[in-house]
Amino acid sequence: MNGYSIFSRSIFWVSFLLCLPGLFLAFANPLIQIPFFIFLYFLGLNVIAFHAAGKIEAFRWALLVSGTAYAATLYWILVPVYYYGHFPLILAVFCPLLLGFVLGVFSSIYVVMVFMLQRRFSWFAMGLFGGAVWGFLEYTREYVLTGFPWLITAQAFSIWPGTIQAVSIVGSYGLAMVLACAGIWLYQRNRYSVIAALVMIALFLGYGFFLPEDNFDGPSIDILIIQGNVDQEMKWEEDSQVKTVEKYKSLTLQGLRRHDPDLVVWPETAMPFYLQEQSRLSFMVLDFAQHQGIDLITGAPAYEMLDDGKNFKLYNRAFWISRQGYIQDHYDKERLVPFGEYTPWPDQLFFLNRLVAGPMDFSPGRATAPMEHENLALGMLICYEIIFSGLVRDRVQQGGNVLLNISNDAWFGRTSAPEQHLHLSVLRAVEHGRFVVRATNTGISAFINPAGNVYRKTPLFQEAILKDSVTLLDRKTIYNVWYWHINWSIVAISLSGLVLCLIRPFRSSSGKPFILDSTA
Numbered sequence: 277m278n279g280y281s282i283f284s285r286s287i288f289w290v291s292f293l294l295c296l297p298g299l300f301l302a303f304a305n306p307l308i309q310i311p312f313f314i315f316l317y318f319l320g321l322n323v324i325a326f327h328a329a330g331k332i333e334a335f336r337w338a339l340l341v342s343g344t345a346y347a348a349t350l351y352w353i354l355v356p357v358y359y360y361g362h363f364p365l366i367l368a369v370f371c372p373l374l375l376g377f378v379l380g381v382f383s384s385i386y387v388v389m390v391f392m393l394q395r396r397f398s399w400f401a402m403g404l405f406g407g408a409v410w411g412f413l414e415y416t417r418e419y420v421l422t423g424f425p426w427l428i429t430a431q432a433f434s435i436w437p438g439t440i441q442a443v444s445i446v447g448s449y450g451l452a453m454v455l456a457c458a459g460i461w462l463y464q465r466n467r468y469s470v471i472a473a474l475v476m477i478a479l480f481l482g483y484g485f486f487l488p489e490d491n492f493d494g495p496s497i498d499i500l501i502i503q504g505n506v507d508q509e510m511k512w513e514e515d516s517q518v519k520t521v522e523k524y525k526s527l528t529l530q531g532l533r534r535h536d537p538d539l540v541v542w543p544e545t546a547m548p549f550y551l552q553e554q555s556r557l558s559f560m561v562l563d564f565a566q567h568q569g570i571d572l573i574t575g576a577p578a579y580e581m582l583d584d585g586k587n588f589k590l591y592n593r594a595f596w597i598s599r600q601g602y603i604q605d606h607y608d609k610e611r612l613v614p615f616g617e618y619t620p621w622p623d624q625l626f627f628l629n630r631l632v633a634g635p636m637d638f639s640p641g642r643a644t645a646p647m648e649h650e651n652l653a654l655g656m657l658i659c660y661e662i663i664f665s666g667l668v669r670d671r672v673q674q675g676g677n678v679l680l681n682i683s684n685d686a687w688f689g690r691t692s693a694p695e696q697h698l699h700l701s702v703l704r705a706v707e708h709g710r711f712v713v714r715a716t717n718t719g720i721s722a723f724i725n726p727a728g729n730v731y732r733k734t735p736l737f738q739e740a741i742l743k744d745s746v747t748l749l750d751r752k753t754i755y756n757v758w759y760w761h762i763n764w765s766i767v768a769i770s771l772s773g774l775v776l777c778l779i780r781p782f783r784s785s786s787g788k789p790f791i792l793d794s795t796a
Contacts, residue, residue: 287327291341294320299345302432304695311432311439317345318459321383325390326463334391335384342383347376349427352691356616360508360687378421382413389770390460392777399461399469405773407457412770415449415763418664422614425663426696429455433481434699437728441484443707444753447762448665454480490727492711492747495651497678499723500537501715502527503740504546508686508717511548520548521560524574531741532568541715542574544592544658544684551576551595552603566601571649573597575658575682578608589639592617594656594682596647605648607656608641611667616687646676651748655710657681662714663700665707669759672708677748679704679712686718690736694720702728709753711746 298316301309321338328334350372358368389409393402410429418425429452433439443451454476461473504524510516524542531537549557551574565572578593592609614620618637646653655676661667662681671679681701685694698720705712705724712724722733723744734740755762 284329284333287323288337288341291320291323291337292344294323295341295345296348299342299427300349303349303427304435304692304699305349306692309432309435311436314429314432314455315459315462318456319463321387322390322460322463325387326394328387328391331388331391334387338384338387339377339380341380343373343377343380345376346379346383346427347373350376350379352688352693355689355691355693356687359689375424379417379424379427382417386410386413386456389774389777393773396777396780399464399466400472401773402464403457403460403469403473405769405776406460407453407455408766408769408773410456411449411453411766414452415766418666422620423611423664425665426700428452428700428703431696431699431703434702434728437702437706438484439481440703440706440728441487442480443703444709444755446480447707447755447759448703449766450755450762451480453766484727492725492749494747494749496745496747497538497652498535498743498745499713500528500531500535500540501713501721501734501740501742502531502540502542502546503716503719503721503734503738503742504543505718505737505739506546506686508684517549517557518560520546521557525560525564527739527741528564528568528570531743532570534741535743537743538571539652540570540572541680541682541713542572543715543717543721544575544594544682545577546574546682546717547576549576550578551593552578562597562601562603565597565599569599571596571599573647573654573680573682575684578606590637591641592638592658593641594647594658594680596649607647607658608643609638609658609661610641610644611661611664612638612640613660644670645674646671648675651677653677653748655679659683660697662704662712663697665704666759668704668708669756672710672752672756676710677750678746679708679710681712681714682716683714684717685720694718694736698722698730698733702730707753708756709751710749713746 294316298313298320302311302314302317303309320341324334324337328337353372353375354368357363357371358365386409390406393405414428428448430440430443430448458473458476461469502524504527506520506523511520524546528540547561551558551561573594573596575594578591579588581588594607595603596605598604612618646655653675655671657679668679685697688694701712701714702724705726706728709726711726714722719734719736721740721742722730723746724730732742732744734742
């Protein structure tokens with residue numbers, strides 16, 4: 277029994293020493309990013325799946341290991357909770373741990389499924405079903421518990437755009453399935469499984485290097501991005517509001533002296549007041565657009581009065597101000613940040629209300645069609661909406677020929693979060709075949725083409741003026757067109773594996789039925 281306990285602990289520590297650096301270094305971090313380290317993470321999970329004594333032990337060990345790894349990679353959540361939510365440090369540290377272990381549950385389910393698949397199927401079927409389970413679990417993360425598809429497998433390779441071109445065909449979750457499948461085959465360590473895994477990796481990650489260079493022919497427009505680098509806590513103070521407007525006007529004038537853009541973009545909540553109201557501040561912005569003859573998009577809070585004439589709804593809004601000096605269109609953020617813009621399940625989580633900025637929650641927008649002008653159709657995405665593949669797909673399906681993401685990553689300070697956010701934007705550009713324009717308050721603002729190349733970007737926490745051209749594209753990627761078919765195929769394969777696990781006996785290496793005790 278003591279020998280078994282030592283062996284069990286050894287499994288845990290081997291897995292831990294593989295998973296923690298594997299996940300942390302695969303994604304953007306303060307040290308060095310090495311995307312292929314994601315296979316170390318899969319290796320660590322497979323160590324548990326293939327050597328745990330039972331399903332309960334597999335789940336428990338996997339949760340401890342993967343939860344810690346996710347929490348370390350999401351360390352930056354501490355910053356907004358501590359500095360802007362004003363939580364005591366000891367409680368703020370708990371937040372990345374909590375979210376890390378929530379994400380760890382998905383990895384733990386994968387480990388239990390691979391545990392069940394072993395010895396029931398051939399190496400080929402085990403990889404197919406296990407990989408599909410991983411892809412399915414990443415897909416569910418887009419919707420379960422308000423959704424948080426951050427640190428998904430394909431994101432790790434976004435720093436090498438050539439390696440993620442396959443997502444335009446199979447999507448991020450399809451590529452996740454392929455890489456997880458390869459991870460299982462590599463762990464089998466037989467000649468055929470290793471060769472199959474290497475071929476699979478080479479085909480899917482190498483696909484982009486055999487594509488001809490795309491010139492993205494079509495009409496184009498010039499866009500000027502203004503990164504104001506306004507202090508997050510100061511800009512909402514009454515004395516700072518005029519200074520904020522003047523700062524954005526001044527930076528824009530500097531840009532207009534050198535460029536003649538078709539569109540000027542200020543970031544999310546760049547204007548810290550109700551732009552829809554007739555006020556001195558609003559007229560400063562509207563008159564500026566008219567006098568300079570520019571089309572201007574800016575973020576600002578907004579509200580809508582209810583029928584009772586007393587209550588109202590708050591929105592996180594993007595305004596389109598025409599060169600004639602009036603608001604011609606707007607978009608209200610559809611997918612809100614839980615605990616940042618609203619409190620989910622407020623009756624149960626009443627003690628977290630003070631994480632939400634302002635006296636009341638924001639409401640989700642309803643009108644999500646592109647903002648259009650002449651041949652431009654802007655598929656709007658505010659802040660972390662860019663991380664949701666389904667949401668981006670909707671914008672393209674509705675006719676968006678350019679994706680515009682206005683954001684405010686100032687909340688995260690000088691951490692890895694802005695870069696991780698950028699990498700997800702790269703993934704969406706390739707997946708759905710659109711230029712992505714990112715305008716942020718403190719960086720990273722960027723221009724990204726449909727091949728995933730970030731051809732212009734700004735540093736963090738600096739005032740910046742960024743101008744470049746984007747092509748208006750109408751064609752759709754295979755994944756965009758077959759989105760539901762591809763994702764539901766992954767779901768069907770994974771569920772088929774589960775059903776077969778339940779009806780097929782567990783066999784030992786000798787071929788005789790293998791009987792597990794009740795704790796397994």
